[in-house]
Amino acid sequence: MESAIKTVVSVYLKSAKGKESLGDKDFQTMVKKQLGNIMTETDSSSAIKEMRKGLDENNDGKVSFQEYMTLIGYLANTLSEEKTAANNAPAS
Numbered sequence: 001m002e003s004a005i006k007t008v009v010s011v012y013l014k015s016a017k018g019k020e021s022l023g024d025k026d027f028q029t030m031v032k033k034q035l036g037n038i039m040t041e042t043d044s045s046s047a048i049k050e051m052r053k054g055l056d057e058n059n060d061g062k063v064s065f066q067e068y069m070t071l072i073g074y075l076a077n078t079l080s081e082e083k084t085a086a087n088n089a090p091a092s
């Protein structure tokens, strides 16, 4: 758990390259490199751009740490729901 949290933070910091938030290109690179297995459509730049727009609450064209956490929360939630659904599925 602790290492997972550290990873979440360090991926963000590394992707932002010292800046306060992720620009479009930084976000594209991060999603393609880090989320290729958990997310579909990571090979589509336009899909990633749409995702970035969805996360960008203050509409500054960049993904802040807070907005990045929204993505992490969303992914964690999706993963949890998938696991729950798999556990509750009737045995066939």
Ligand SMILES: [Ca+2]
Binding pocket: 055, 056, 057, 058, 059, 060, 061, 062, 063, 064, 067
């Ligand atoms: Ca923003």
